[in-house]
Amino acid sequence: MDLDERKMKILQAIIRTYLETGEPVGSRTISKYTDLNLSSATIRNEMADLEELGYILQPHTSAGRIPSDKGYRIYVDEMMREREESLNNREKKLDEMQNILLEKVDRVETLLQNVTRAVADNTKYAAMISTPHMHDNRLKFIQLSSVEGEKILCVMVLEGNIVKNKILKVEGQLDNETILKLNILLNSTLNGLTLEQIHMGLVAKLTGQAGEQSELIKAVLDAVVEAISPEEDMRIYTSGATNILKYPELNDSERASLLIGALEEKQMLTNFLTNGDEENKGIQIYIGDETLVQSMKDCSVVTATYELEDGLKGTIGVIGPKRMDYEKVVETLRSVKEQLDDAYRRIT
Amino acid sequence: MDLDERKMKILQAIIRTYLETGEPVGSRTISKYTDLNLSSATIRNEMADLEELGYILQPHTSAGRIPSDKGYRIYVDEMMREREESLNNREKKLDEMQNILLEKVDRVETLLQNVTRAVADNTKYAAMISTPHMHDNRLKFIQLSSVEGEKILCVMVLEGNIVKNKILKVEGQLDNETILKLNILLNSTLNGLTLEQIHMGLVAKLTGQAGEQSELIKAVLDAVVEAISPEEDMRIYTSGATNILKYPELNDSERASLLIGALEEKQMLTNFLTNGDEENKGIQIYIGDETLVQSMKDCSVVTATYELEDGLKGTIGVIGPKRMDYEKVVETLRSVKEQLDDAYRRIT
């Protein structure tokens, strides 16, 4: 059986009401709420159908209905309307964001932390963000310098102007000329290569050419491999974990502890923040079990992928109760995503 | 009235018992617990005295007694005994720590995060750590390199081998010779200077000498100032925030939310993590209101200052309920502190 228009309207009314109140919603409420004038008894009949179809469920007999995961899913896929937000309001939000961006955010990390906090504050849910990272990093520039005594500073610039560095120790001092030679050798050999290419026999070749300095070259190669390894180039920031505690359905200490723990641990979050889908303007919604994370089965997660100019991609996400205000969250993430792309160009 | 030996023993027994159980402790319990054989009635008399003196208090009439802040204070100052931990056990803990340190901790930050987690896991309280930072940073080495087009990479090494970098934009391309000259100029002028010294009119002097490149020099100076500014060089990591939820006295959602929020925000934590006292082997205990942080008035905080070889100092702290196991925490922090100093030498 497919959903006819009336059932759709009723389901929509149930979900909307539940999103607002968080309480199971009864037939009488809906009978008053909707524009189609129906008595509570009729609504009850329809509700029984909807329940049989799996869109809503009863916490217990003689309670109202709440949306099931399937219900939420059809809601976000087909019923959610664009929030007709007043231009005024939008303007204001944009201003806020601009302010955040202008306050001394010379470093991308600070920017991202601020954005995360802003999103958490704005939505009243928990927010997370992954730092932008490339799918395959390439080395763009490498340089060794003698800092003092036996310490050599190795600076690497990756595609996308990400800078990494490492201090290496050598036996005995190196004169400037040797360093110059090494720099030329390294730059001419390594630039533009990906991780796989470096792994393919390059080590032997380079150490051969390096003669006396083969030890140092080995250390440098290790540093390069480390720098361009995918694990190395992503960090996750979170904010607003405590917002979770605001929602009674998540606020038994068991659940809350697991959830906040997951946010703190950050390991599990990579799930959401890496394999972003390309469709739907980069906005993804995971409901309940769809999150594939046990501790989040009572939550929903909304993510958006942002892309900076150099092809650096990152993801920002919001975690909240299943009855989150999806429209608002989607709207917020979309606007943040746009501004992020924009703002980054301004600060670099 | 001063505390005679018997009152001390009774107070100690009350606190020990309360630390274990978290329940108000009654006179009969103590009468059985202590070696001095006294009836519960006598204990009651003594308890009344102790209460009058402010060391213990009653949640309500006809309940047992719990320690007051003053009680905790005298406990940690005078009654706490060294945990006579079995050598075996200690050895094991050290091993664990070593393992953590050996797992791929080429970067100090990873090390510190691991340590924080280990401390949180070990104590079952929340842990925090500040990255090592110097009181007055000095520049040790600075170098500009042309990376591509109009982008100049500025790398700075500070005393203590902390590396910072920034990408600067210039108008038009710079040839290698100009860069070489600038590098010599910058190194000879800036090295070894502190923030104050740089602020004192250096800008004018340098830009004068730089001729055409005065714009670039200004940008470089900004980068240097930013790099050695004290705010810039400290980060805080936390772990185990959810452990807070384990303790019923902190686990109403109001309190917990504030506390975990504070841990997340990290701003308030600087209180503890900066002005470390030197006495008492660097270990400090703040009880209840002594924390000077409203949201932590039901908590105690224990901090230890660690010092790396180059004079880099940081602080590690544990946050838990007032009835925390002070002995264990102090012991853990002491051992971590020692190992941190030690381990750092090994990995650099």
Add this chain to the structure above:
DNA sequence: TGTTAGCACTCCATAAACTTGAGTGCTAAC
């Protein structure tokens, strides 16, 4: 004078009994 036994009293915690109200399913009538 310090210590102890005993007793009346207080207060919290827990459980049991009761009440309330929202909501349902079903049937019969429109």
Add this chain to the structure above:
DNA sequence: GTTAGCACTCAAGTTTATGGAGTGCTAACA
């Protein structure tokens, strides 16, 4: 197909008992 009405269910809140832990005080004892 829709609606009114009624009996029924269940959760949540309120009240009422009950038990137990603990105290303070007094009087007796060594």
